[in-house]
Amino acid sequence: MNVSFPSNRQELLDQQFQRLAKLVGRLENNAFWQPRLKSAEWTSDKILSTPPTAENLRALLDRLPIVRKAELVADQLQNPRYGTNLSFPLSDYARLHQTSGTTTGKPLRWLDTPESWAWIMSCWKQIYALMGLRATDRLIFPFSFGPFLGFWAGFEGAAQMGNLCLAAGGMSSEARLKLIDENQITILACTPTYALRLAEVARQQGIDLAKSSIRAILVAGEPGGNIPATRQLIETTWNARVFDHWGMTEVGPLAMETEHDPGSLSVLETECIVEILNPETHRAVAEGESGELVITNLGRVGSPLLRYATGDIVTPSWQSVEGDPPFVRLMGGIQGRTDDMWIIRGNNVFPSSLEEIIRSIPEVEEFQLRVHAHRQMQEVSIRIECRSGLSDAVCQNCAMRIRQQIKERHHFEATIELVEPGVLPRFEMKAKRIVTN
Amino acid sequence: MNVSFPSNRQELLDQQFQRLAKLVGRLENNAFWQPRLKSAEWTSDKILSTPPTAENLRALLDRLPIVRKAELVADQLQNPRYGTNLSFPLSDYARLHQTSGTTTGKPLRWLDTPESWAWIMSCWKQIYALMGLRATDRLIFPFSFGPFLGFWAGFEGAAQMGNLCLAAGGMSSEARLKLIDENQITILACTPTYALRLAEVARQQGIDLAKSSIRAILVAGEPGGNIPATRQLIETTWNARVFDHWGMTEVGPLAMETEHDPGSLSVLETECIVEILNPETHRAVAEGESGELVITNLGRVGSPLLRYATGDIVTPSWQSVEGDPPFVRLMGGIQGRTDDMWIIRGNNVFPSSLEEIIRSIPEVEEFQLRVHAHRQMQEVSIRIECRSGLSDAVCQNCAMRIRQQIKERHHFEATIELVEPGVLPRFEMKAKRIVTN
Numbered sequence: 001m002n003v004s005f006p007s008n009r010q011e012l013l014d015q016q017f018q019r020l021a022k023l024v025g026r027l028e029n030n031a032f033w034q035p036r037l038k039s040a041e042w043t044s045d046k047i048l049s050t051p052p053t054a055e056n057l058r059a060l061l062d063r064l065p066i067v068r069k070a071e072l073v074a075d076q077l078q079n080p081r082y083g084t085n086l087s088f089p090l091s092d093y094a095r096l097h098q099t100s101g102t103t104t105g106k107p108l109r110w111l112d113t114p115e116s117w118a119w120i121m122s123c124w125k126q127i128y129a130l131m132g133l134r135a136t137d138r139l140i141f142p143f144s145f146g147p148f149l150g151f152w153a154g155f156e157g158a159a160q161m162g163n164l165c166l167a168a169g170g171m172s173s174e175a176r177l178k179l180i181d182e183n184q185i186t187i188l189a190c191t192p193t194y195a196l197r198l199a200e201v202a203r204q205q206g207i208d209l210a211k212s213s214i215r216a217i218l219v220a221g222e223p224g225g226n227i228p229a230t231r232q233l234i235e236t237t238w239n240a241r242v243f244d245h246w247g248m249t250e251v252g253p254l255a256m257e258t259e260h261d262p263g264s265l266s267v268l269e270t271e272c273i274v275e276i277l278n279p280e281t282h283r284a285v286a287e288g289e290s291g292e293l294v295i296t297n298l299g300r301v302g303s304p305l306l307r308y309a310t311g312d313i314v315t316p317s318w319q320s321v322e323g324d325p326p327f328v329r330l331m332g333g334i335q336g337r338t339d340d341m342w343i344i345r346g347n348n349v350f351p352s353s354l355e356e357i358i359r360s361i362p363e364v365e366e367f368q369l370r371v372h373a374h375r376q377m378q379e380v381s382i383r384i385e386c387r388s389g390l391s392d393a394v395c396q397n398c399a400m401r402i403r404q405q406i407k408e409r410h411h412f413e414a415t416i417e418l419v420e421p422g423v424l425p426r427f428e429m430k431a432k433r434i435v436t437n
Numbered sequence: 438m439n440v441s442f443p444s445n446r447q448e449l450l451d452q453q454f455q456r457l458a459k460l461v462g463r464l465e466n467n468a469f470w471q472p473r474l475k476s477a478e479w480t481s482d483k484i485l486s487t488p489p490t491a492e493n494l495r496a497l498l499d500r501l502p503i504v505r506k507a508e509l510v511a512d513q514l515q516n517p518r519y520g521t522n523l524s525f526p527l528s529d530y531a532r533l534h535q536t537s538g539t540t541t542g543k544p545l546r547w548l549d550t551p552e553s554w555a556w557i558m559s560c561w562k563q564i565y566a567l568m569g570l571r572a573t574d575r576l577i578f579p580f581s582f583g584p585f586l587g588f589w590a591g592f593e594g595a596a597q598m599g600n601l602c603l604a605a606g607g608m609s610s611e612a613r614l615k616l617i618d619e620n621q622i623t624i625l626a627c628t629p630t631y632a633l634r635l636a637e638v639a640r641q642q643g644i645d646l647a648k649s650s651i652r653a654i655l656v657a658g659e660p661g662g663n664i665p666a667t668r669q670l671i672e673t674t675w676n677a678r679v680f681d682h683w684g685m686t687e688v689g690p691l692a693m694e695t696e697h698d699p700g701s702l703s704v705l706e707t708e709c710i711v712e713i714l715n716p717e718t719h720r721a722v723a724e725g726e727s728g729e730l731v732i733t734n735l736g737r738v739g740s741p742l743l744r745y746a747t748g749d750i751v752t753p754s755w756q757s758v759e760g761d762p763p764f765v766r767l768m769g770g771i772q773g774r775t776d777d778m779w780i781i782r783g784n785n786v787f788p789s790s791l792e793e794i795i796r797s798i799p800e801v802e803e804f805q806l807r808v809h810a811h812r813q814m815q816e817v818s819i820r821i822e823c824r825s826g827l828s829d830a831v832c833q834n835c836a837m838r839i840r841q842q843i844k845e846r847h848h849f850e851a852t853i854e855l856v857e858p859g860v861l862p863r864f865e866m867k868a869k870r871i872v873t874n
Contacts, residue, residue, distance in 0.1 A: 081619060091572060094599045096620065109620075114599060135528060144607030145582035147616070152604065159531050162551060166533045167589070169606050170581030170866065179584070182518060183533065183546075429607065 003129035005270065005325035009318075012269050012326060013052045019298040020273065021047040026301050032075060032085035033306065040064040058284065061275060066282070066294060066307045072250065073106045082111055085303045093302060097149040099249045100430060110149070110250050112302055119299035120149075123253045123271050124157025130266060130324070131218065131243045132259035137163050139187045139218075142176045142194065143428055144169040149249040150220055151189050173201040184213040192224025192234060192242075193431040199237040200365060200426075203387075210239035220245040221430045223352040226263060226333025229359035244333050246312075251295050251305055255330065261321045265314075265330040272297045274328050275307070276316045279338060290315045292338060293330070311338045313350075342371055344378050345412040351434055354382070354414075357405045363387055363398050366424040370435045381415035388421035440566035442707065442762035446755075449706050449763060450489045456735040457710065458484040463738050469512060469522035470743065477501040495721065498712060503719070503731060503744045509687065510543045519548055522740045530739060534586040536686045537867060547586070547687050549739055556736035557586075560690045560708050561594025567703060567761070568655065568680045569696035570624070574600050576655075577622045579613045579631070580865055581606040586686040587657055588626050610638040621650040629661025629671060629679075630868040636674040637802060637863075640824075647676035657682040658867045660789040663700060663770025666796035681770050683749075688732050688742055692767065698758045702751075702767040709734045711765050712744070713753045716775055727752045729775060730767070748775045750787075779808055781815050782849040788871055791819070791851075794842045800824055800835050803861040807872045818852035825858035 006012045025044035027033045037043075040063040050056045076083035082090070093111040100107065112120070141155045145167065159165040166183060168176050177198060180188070188195065195217050202209045217240050219225040224234075225244030234242050246265050247253035254272050255265040267274050273296040276285050285291035293312045297305055314330040321329070336350030343349070351369055358367050368383040384402065386395040399416040406414045425432070443449045462481035464470045474480075477500040487493045513520035519527070530548040537544065549557070578592045582604065596602045603620060605613050614635060617625070625632065632654050639646045654677050656662040661671075662681030672679050683702050684690035691709050692702040704711050710733040713722050722728035730749045734742055751767040758766070773787030780786070788806055795804050805820040821839065823832040836853040843851045862869070 081621075092599070093601055094596050096575075096601055096603045111601070114597075117596075138533075145604050146607040147603060147605060159554075160551075162529070162531045164530055164533055164548070166584060167582050168584060170583040184518075 003126050005126070005129075007326070009054075009326050010052075013054065013057065015270065016057070016273050016298065017047060017050065017052040020296070021045075023298055023301060023304060027087055027304070030085065030087040032083065033087075033304070036064060036306070057273070061273070061296070061307060064307050066277075066309045067305065068309050069108060069250070069311070072108055076109060077106075082109055085305075086111065087302055087304070088113060096147070097152070097249050098147045100148055107147075108250055110303060112300070116300045116302040117153075119271070119301070120153045120252050121157050121160055122299070123247075123268055124154055125161060126268055126270065127154075127245065127253060127256040128158065128161060128163075130256045130258040131216070133158070133161070133163065133187070135163070137186045137215075138166070138183060139163055139189060140166045140168055140176070140180055140183075140185045141189050142168040142171070142173075142198075143190065146429075148429075150247060150253070153247075153253055154189055154218070154220075154245075173198055174205065177202055177205070177207060180212060180214065186213055186215045187218060188214050188216075188238075188240075189218040189220075191221040191427070191430055192219045192227075192230055193222060193427050194429070195219060195234045195238065195242075196230075197426050197428070199234075200387075209237055212238065212240075214238055214240045216241045216243055218243050218245055220247065223334050223336065224355065224359075225257070226265070227352050227356045227359060228263070229356050231263075233359055233362060246330075246334060248310060250303075251297050251308060251310070252300055254295065254297065257333070258321070258324045260323045261329065263332060264317075265333045266324060266327040267330065269327045270325075271299055274316075276314060276328075277309075285316065287317055287319070288315060288331075290335065293334075312336075313338060342378055342380070344380055344410065347410050347412065349380075349410050349412075353410065354380070354406065355433075357409065358382070358384070358402055360405075361398050361401060363390055363394060364402075365421065366426070366433075368424055368433050368435060372436070379415070380412070381417065383417045383419050383424060385419050385421060385424045440563050442563070442566075444763070446491075446763050447489075450491065450494065452707065453494070453710050453735065454484060454487065454489040457733070458482075460735055460738060460741060464524055464741070467522065467524040469520065470524075470741070473501060473743075494710070498710070498733070498744060501744050503714075503746045504742065505746050506545065506687070506748070509545055513546060514543075519546055522742075523548065524739055524741070525550060533584070534589070534686050535584045537585055544584075545687055547740060549737070553737045553739040554590075556708070556738070557590045557689050558594050558597055559736070560705055561591055562598060563705055563707065564591075564682065564690060564693040565595065565598060565600075567693045567695045568653070570595070570598070570600065572600070574623045574652075575603070575620060576600055576624045576626060577603045577605055577613070577617055577620075578626050579605040579608070579610075579635075580627065583866075585866075586689070587684060590684075590690055591626055591655070591682075610635055611642065614639055614642070614644060617649060617651065623650055623652045624655060625651050625653075625675075625677075626655040626657075628658045628864070628867055629656045629664075629667050630659060630864045631866070632656060632671045632675065632679075633667075634863050634865070636671075637824075646674055649675065649677075651675055651677045653678045653680055655680050655682055657684065660771050660773065661792065661796075662694070663702070664789055664793045664796060665700070666793050668700075670796055670799060683767075683771060685747060687740075688734050688745060688747070689737055691732065691734065694770070695758070695761050697760045698766065700769060701754075702770045703761060703764040704767065706764045707762075708736055711753075713751060713765075714746075722753065724754055724756070725752060725768075727772065730771075749773075750775060779815055779817070781817055781847065784847050784849065786817075786847050786849075790847065791817070791843065792870075794846065795819070795821070795839055797842075798835050798838055800827055800831060801839075802858065803863065805861050805870050805872060809873070816852070817849070818854065820854045820856050820861060822856050822858060822861045 021044040095112040098107045098109045224230040244257040246255035255267045275294040276291040293310045313335045366385040370381045458481040532549040535544045535546045661667040681694040683692035692704045712731040713728040730747045750772045803822040
């Protein structure tokens with residue numbers, strides 16, 4: 001893998017100042033950023049003449065307001081169809097992606113120029129280097145390449161590196177398992193949910209995945225990759241290492257679990273500036289405190305984002321791991337999203353913390369969370385589907401254990417409903433396990 | 438569009454000799470081609486020292502045996518998993534595609550090196566030039582990017598040219614129609630069947646596609662693009678020009694209907710050598726006679742095909758059309774496949790000739806052909822689904838007209854069964870309308 005990383009944080013800072021100055025210089029015609037840059041008094045010259053220290057970067061960033069997704073959505077509504085965050089004429093853009101729109105309802109459209117797309121490819125090359133991709137690895141991407149960005153870019157990145165890549169859209173899970181075996185695929189790229197769904201289908205077909213050719217599973221799109229119980233269930237079933245990945249359609253692919261550091265995400269600070277801010281005070285959090293991940297990407301020049309509040313809650317560490325670049329590490333990956341948080345009987349609860357409990361019971365095949373208001377209070381009920389072939393007593397016992405653990409950790413009583421095998425929906429991309437009514 | 442084509446056939450011939458010699462020189466380690474090249478006494482030097490005339494090319498080709506798909510499938514079975522048609526070590530290959538396997542049952546796997554893939558991209562650039570793609574065109578590819586090659590390559594080719602491209606896999610037809618409208622897409626790339634399926638969904642939703650932003654529909658994967666009635670139905674419904682395209686996973690994208698020449702396919706003779714042979718005598722057919730299309734591709738060096746009998750029946754013309762390169766034109770496109778032909782009461786009948794009759798009745802929404810043996814004779818029965826909301830009398834009349842036209846043109850009585858709206862399957866990729874039992 002021909003990728004070299006900076007060896008210390010000062011080298012990173014030097015690069016970030018240089019790249020930021022260069023980016024700002026190219027936003028002359030970007031109507032979204034121009035007024036913001038002006039009021040922050042950001043110019044290329046000014047950034048370049050600032051000594052590259054962490055304090056100066058902090059001061060520089062503090063002058064620019066934070067941007068949230070709602071602002072971008074509103075901008076696209078007011079300035080159809082692609083909003084004003086365009087650095088170049090529309091004819092310069094070659095790719096159109098959009099977000100799945102599950103959280104806010106409204107999908108966000110995102111355009112890339114060939115240069116921006118090449119930047120995304122360069123991010124993926126670094127990501128593959130961090131996970132220790134080998135030249136002999138063969139990758140399968142079992143999903144239907146829609147308008148989302150995620151693994152689409154991962155597919156092209158791996159193909160550009162010369163690894164054998166197989167796109168497996170529009171096929172049944174059975175056919176995909178056959179392709180994995182026939183082509184002795186070593187890396188599976190999918191959502192955590194779909195890794196478990198493939199395992200369910202394999203079990204039904206009498207296939208032992210622990211003996212398959214898959215050595216690693218690259219997951220993204222859901223928090224599951226770093227929910228310990230979900231992660232362990234996938235790793236045990238497949239007898240393969242899980243690698244979690246993080247990116248967003250609007251910021252690009254920017255974080256990866258490294259070969260040497262299971263259970264964390266390293267952010268590609270070669271390609272972005274990271275802030276982790278207390279959601280209320282907007283002050284940077286210290287090592288080990290949790291806060292919201294805020295990203296300034298440095299190479300997606302066609303539609304860049306500066307100080308973009310991702311909504312993702314993370315806990316940083318700047319202590320580096322032997323063999324890895326000096327990037328900030330998000331301990332335990334993405335812990336939840338600010339807009340996902342429920343307040344149940346006075347406790348802050350993320351769906352991911354409930355998933356951690358449910359997935360620790362290996363008899364559970366699928367589940368669904370339902371939040372509903374009852375006498376002005378939020379309540380949670382959970383539908384549980386156990387694996388087929390288990391007795392009623394076993395299933396009742398699973399439900400009881402889940403109820404108990406939620407009570408112990410989160411201090412509320414969840415209603416648990418057991419449903420028959422095959423009743424709950426299955427997913428090939430991001431799961432929709434949360435129902436509100 | 439920055440593509441230049443040869444201006445006459447001698448220039449083409451010169452290029453073909455040069456390219457063929459270069460290709461042969463690079464097959465030193467290709468175990469599939471080496472024995473064949475030896476027994477044909479093909480060497481780079483010999484090809485280069487042969488004066489580039491049509492007669493010499495004919496003589497050269499005649500020495501090499503024709504290859505058929507069955508041989509390639511057998512080679513892959515005997516030499517798992519990718520057969521012996523590999524010019525380089527396996528680690529040099531970066532993409533894996535496979536055929537849909539509908540005709541012969543067994544899919545064929547096909548590997549490409551980055552160089553071969555770049556060649557496929559260069560074919561698509563020429564294809565887009567031939568159809569008159571404009572810099573302002575926006576393309577949508579509404580299907581689930583599976584292991585087939587076809588529009589996959591078309592997508593990347595257009596993105597590389599800088600046209601705005603939208604991949605719309607894993608979505609409903611309703612969502613795709615919305616994307617077309619929201620992004621003012623000008624070119625739709627899909628099978629003829631799916632162009633009609635989108636039209637059906639639009640009608641159900643009260644959308645008038647004749648007023649949509651689509652100006653052209655690039656179709657492939659089925660003969661429909663050049664079945665006049667199917668073509669006309671698509672063009673009328675969408676108020677857009679149909680452009681037919683031809684390619685195969687194992688040979689690449691090699692023929693296109695040009696802007697100036699509706700209803701034919703021009704073969705990219707810059708990238709391949711074309712023979713059209715009488716299937717029995719293997720002699721080249723003359724202008725206006727039908728024969729089997731045999732292809733030697735010149736740039737897919739990782740796994741090339743020399744004298745590959747495609748099974749497609751075509752009728753050539755070497756008379757050029759004003760404004761187009763001097764390529765051989767396949768009049769009426771692909772007329773059928775050798776392995777599709779039925780003998781019904783002594784008549785040769787292609788499914789495409791029945792489709793021509795059925796699609797000329799605009800009240801028909803879907804259909805299905807069933808061939809079955811009856812007293813040692815082949816018989817055809819046809820299931821017809823009319824559009825919803827039509828009276829019984831109208832539907833009966835459609836059935837009668839179809840039966841009469843088949844009788845007139847093909848001299849046999851087909852059994853026609855009318856079924857309720859929504860009963861027959863719908864397709865997003867290649868339709869499977871032929872049922873055998």
